[in-house]
Amino acid sequence: MDKLLYIFLTCCSIGINATTLYSELLSDYDTLMEFYNSGNNSRKDFIPKANVSVAMDVSVSVDLLALNDFNEVSGSIDLMIGLNLSWTDEIVQCNGYDVATAFNATAIGTPDALKSLLVPYGKIWSPNMVLLNAMDSATTIGGSIYKLRFDLTEALVTWNPKVHVYSSCTPDVTYYPFDRQTCSFTFLSWGNTASELLFKTDRSTLNLDSYSENGEWKVSNNAISVPTVNSQSQIEISITIDRRPLYFAFNIITPIMVLVILNGMVFWLPVESGERIGFSVTCFLSFVVLLNMIMDMMPKSSSPIAYICFYTVCMMVFSGLNTALVILQMRMFHKPETDEVPKCILSYIRFMKCQTCKRDRNKDKINLIKVEPSDVLERPQNRKKDVKIDESNVKKEEITITWQDAADELDKILFFTFLIGQMTFTILFLVPLFSI
Structure with missing residues (x-):
């Protein structure tokens, strides 16, 4: 009987304590909301700083979560990042109170779970973060799902919104498909000057602990800085990505190399077969198709133009010249033997x-x-x-x-001429690609 009584009293004590703690948590939340809505006027749009002559310091760090896509045709980058912002909220001091006595959580013995509050976005002040160089329009950061944590003992607010960055990025496809792209994007607190709000960071790079690898691109370098531009404190993020070229090497460069080899072999094809012109025209049209495929992957700009486009155009010109020379050579071969050779x-x-x-x-x-x-x-x-x-x-x-002998000798000359010319252009094309 005594044991049952002890268990009953213990349960009642736990229930009373839990109710008390919950009541204290609600009381602290109501107190915070009263500070922000004193006199029926909302203060959430004003920076909670007791000394307004000193700028609000906002500490920042950035997590790179995923690189979704880089589109060189439209000049855009799509990725997910996490902003980690923290600042000291002095709304309590602005109302003439002290943090040490304003909240119940400052009492000795208060559980750690009750020393901070999760405050819905928009209930207290937070920086009006905007992605400046968004692809479509200026993107506002935040939302109802990203709550702010208010530390009741130190008045430290931490906010960790996740941001879908769809930003413009000027592509450099000079060494495509061995290209490297560097993209930069800027965040700022819209409407606040550097004398009101100042971003600070103790990191020079992004945090990649939660990063998910991309199959086409790999991150080779990144940086973060907090400069002041046009009297506004900004967060500038730079990311350098390298393309994984194996897929494109197999599907673009290898067919071009095979066509280059076949292009010169037309001079070894017997004239009597009657297939020379058809073979050379087919090679020429194949280069045209490959060039169209490559141009569809390139941005519609003339600066810079990829080396692979220059190379494909040169090989297409070689193929067109090859076709013209084949026609002249066949006309020479079929000349009457009575015609005098020069x-x-x-x-x-x-x-x-x-x-x-x-x-x-x-x-x-x-x-x-x-x-x-x-x-x-x-x-x-x-x-x-x-x-x-x-x-x-x-x-x-x-x-x-005879003219047939002259045509045979011309075949040998043209074969070695085209072989040396195409090898020269191929070396000039490959050397810059493998030197980066």
């Missing part, structure tokens, strides 16, 4: 053939000279003389050059 072309082809083919052919003919057994017994000077005569007879043979 002397300059004859000289070049004879020079090339003399250096390569004729020497081997003459050597074979000299080896075929029949030597009788009786010639072995003759004097050496006579045999040498006979051999010299035979060689001179062979050298007198004329090499017949």
